[in-house]
Amino acid sequence: MITDSCPSCTTRGIAPAETRTRGDRAVDGYExxxxxxAWATVRDLTAYSELHARRAQRRTRRSAA
Ligand SMILES: [Zn+2]
Structure with a gap:
């Protein structure tokens, strides 16, 4: 979970109310x-793509065997 600062009143450490994943991006909605x-920040998840790729490979191998 990644906290953010309010762009309006600069309150810090606000946790996201909801997180949505869109492809390789995560959209955190804050209030x-x-x-x-209320605002939203988009995070790029490509840093995790290697991990996802490894998991996908493992699943493919299991289902193939
Ligand atoms: Zn605020």
Whole structure:
């Protein structure tokens, strides 16, 4: 979980209310508990792509065997 700072009132350490994954990107939706400002940040998940690829390979091998 990655916390963010409110772009409106600069409250720090706000946890995402929801996280959605779109392909190789994750969209974290935030709502500031202080001023109720809502925003979203997009994170690139390509740093994890190697891990996903390894898991996919393992699954493919198992189903093939
Ligand atoms: Zn705020």
């Amino acid at each position: 500031c508990p202080n001023c109720r400002h």
